[in-house]
Amino acid sequence: MPDTKTDWLTRFFSHLEHERRLSPQTLTHYRRDLKRICAFCDTRHIQHWQQLDIHQVRALVAQLHREGLHGRSIARLLSSLRSLFRYLLREELVTHNPAEGVSAPKVTRSLPKVLDADQVNRLLDIKGEDSLSIRDRAIMELLYSSGLRLSELVGLDLPDVDYADALVRVTGKGSKTRILPVGRLAIQALQAWLGAREGLARRDETALFVNRNGTRLSGRGIEQRMHQWGLKQGLDARVHPHRLRHSFASHLLESSGDLRAVQELLGHADIATTQIYTHLDFQHLAQVYDAAHPRARRKRP
Incomplete structure (x- = not known):
């Protein structure tokens, strides 16, 4: 058979x-x-x-x-x-691929939702000095600083951050590794976390971010904590890891206009995936135009 x-x-x-x-x-x-x-x-x-x-x-x-x-x-x-x-x-079991040429029903691609700069600043303005608050500040600073995926953040180990050169090494989709810059405030937050981590982490634990039991912090745990911080900091938008990644990409592209660089930083294999942020940026520009241009403003009744 x-x-x-x-x-x-x-x-x-x-x-x-x-x-x-x-x-x-x-x-x-x-x-x-x-x-x-x-x-x-x-x-x-x-x-x-x-x-x-x-x-x-x-x-x-x-x-x-x-x-x-x-x-x-x-x-x-x-x-x-x-x-x-x-x-x-x-493996020479079949002679053709029956799924080639078959397409899914088309769907309109929704634009990613982002936090504006003021919302990001409010989110990251964490005053607590307990270990978990210090950890969460470092997590969110790093997410926004370097545009990491949640899985990349969870997988970080202690040696993956180079504090002297302000770099982080992450392993993304397809086990591809890339080196990303880390901003000054994120480095400061990570260094503060290293001091607090010593009182939480188990002796043999290599994970950069640990939970209250001293073991590697899960993606679900990060999502829950970020949602709680969004509520606590008074944001009217739901806060989750990918929204900070979207915000990182949108703000960087808006400032630099360098789509290829943003693609490299995000680890996108196809630049078409990154191009959605150009639509987001254009949407912002269109709103500014409608509000400011003399020929675009609506006449008052």
């Missing part, structure tokens, strides 16, 4: 984990997407991947769309399926 769909999925996940070295979160997305695809195949009595063709993939997309799955989620699912079949092509 030829190997089943599940047999090949096991090999594919091993390939993703050990050869491509994808993050646990990305692996979770792959597992969720391919589990949904397998369920669809089971309803169509498709026992082997060689039996899946482009017409059935289109039927899958149509079914998911009818069920109300967001277009972005369908696009990610198709991406997972394409990756699977690229692997199966490499």
Whole structure:
């Protein structure tokens, strides 16, 4: 009997984990997407991947769309399926990729929500001198200073920050490493945290940021603390790690206009991902124009 769909999925996940070295979160997305695809195949009595063709993939997309799955989620699912079949092509199990040429329903891409400079300053104006307040100030200063992803921040170890040269080494998507500058205020906040960290961290813990139990602080813990600080500091916008990353990119692009540099700092593989911040910047400029230009201002009734 030829190997089943599940047999090949096991090999594919091993390939993703050990050869491509994808993050646990990305692996979770792959597992969720391919589990949904397998369920669809089971309803169509498709026992082997060689039996899946482009017409059935289109039927899958149509079914998911009818069920109300967001277009972005369908696009990610198709991406997972394409990756699977690229692997199966490499292993010479199949002769074509049935997901190639199939697209997800189009969705309008919403602009990222950012904090303005005043809101960022208010958020970071933390007066508390207890260990957790010092830690949270350092976390948010670093997020805004260097535009880190949440997963990159969580993964930081003590040696990853170079205080003399004001640099931080992060490991991003696809296990790619990049070196980022760290601002003066962020360096000061991190140095203050190092002193407070000694009273919290376990002796063998290498993580830069630890929780009250002395072990590596989780992404969920960071999200909860940032939300609480947003409320405590009186911001009317919800505060979360990615909003500070968006704010970093938007403010930097607005000041410099250097899209390529912002792409490098954010770790985007495709500059098209970074270009959304140009739309955000243009939206801001359009608002200024409408408010200030004599020919744009509305006449008072």
